Amino acid sequence: MTTILTYTFKNLLAASKWALRFSIRPLSSAPEIQTKMKKTLAKPNMRNVVVVDGVHLMPHDLARATLTGLLYQPSVPKEVVDYIIFGTVIQEVKTSNVAREAALGAAFSDKTPAHTVTMACISANQAMTTGKNTVTKDNGICPSSLEQMAKLKPAFIKPCSTVTAADSSLLTDGASAMLIVAEEKALAMGYKPKAYLRDFMYVSHDPKDQLLLGPKYATPKVLEKAELTMNDIDAFEFHKAFSGKILANFEVMDSDWFAQNYMGRKTKVRLLPLEKSNNWDESLFLRHPFGATGCRLVMAAANRLQKEGDQYALAAACAAGGQGHSMTVEVYPK
Secondary structure, rough: OOOOOOHHHEOOOOOOHHHHHOOOOOOOOOOOOOOOOOOOOOOOOOOOOOOOOOOOOHHHHHHHHHHHHHHHOOOHHHHHHOEEEEEOOOOOOOOOHHHHHHHHHHHOOOOOOOEOOOOHHHHHHHHHHHHHHHHHOOOOOOOOOOHHOOOOOOOOOOOOOOOOOOEEOOOOEEEEEEEEEEEHHHHOOOOOOOOEEEEEEEEEOOOOOOOOOOOHHHHHHHHHHHOOHHHOOOOOOOEEEEEHHHHHHHHHHHOOHHHHHOOOOOOOOOOHHHHHHHHOOOHHHHOOOOHHHHHHHHHHHHHHHHHHOHHHHHEEEOOOOOOEEEEEEEOOOO
């Protein structure tokens, strides 16, 4: 059977503990020359602040750091990884296949294939499900007060816009990694799986008036595919890019009219139970590195199931261009 390492990230520059440990690029590489000194700008009685050196991270440096961190966390031997898949959103022009660059930088065998996928905000999801299919066929918190948030001006079309900096997920650099392995191989290697990746669906819809309603369209389809109902799901992990977006999804999920006129369904999906929704964290608070959020959602779902003693979870996300993804996750029995 095949072992898959799927890895996703948003490729802007960032500094992290792993990045600083494994991916340092000094900026002071030019040879020193004698400086012709003019008048100094130092001021009397003021402390001088100096620049000692700097570090610059390229996208594949950030990728390599998290990839290396994943290998150390469960002690995964590099030689058992058969394929590496990355998801990315904002491509860095000098590195067309970030997956390959990161794999080589993390000292994987040059015989380990790697490719990169992109699908806007659900690039991580695409990398993850591509890995799942391959295995089957053979892996900014900003505290404020309600009063302060209410004073912020809408960011988009007035006067109907409700989106402000306070109810939007901040753009940020970030990375996530998942180890996806065929069950029998994971057990043979002594790993303790967290969950099964079960069914998944990708959808597309009107990008003009329904841009971020992907979870609404994907959720009933994946439930039908899995032969489950909303009542069967113990934990929901929905990507919350904006408060208005998730509220819009909630509203149309509870609308018979929307189901009949836009989805070809006789009845509504039903309102998402808030007591089961994003109980630990969400994109609004944790921020949203585009290419990494999907893996975070699924890992949160898996960890919630284990911690809370439940069985089924559903993760869903929207993406630019009127796209969406949903996946069912089942806890691995202890």
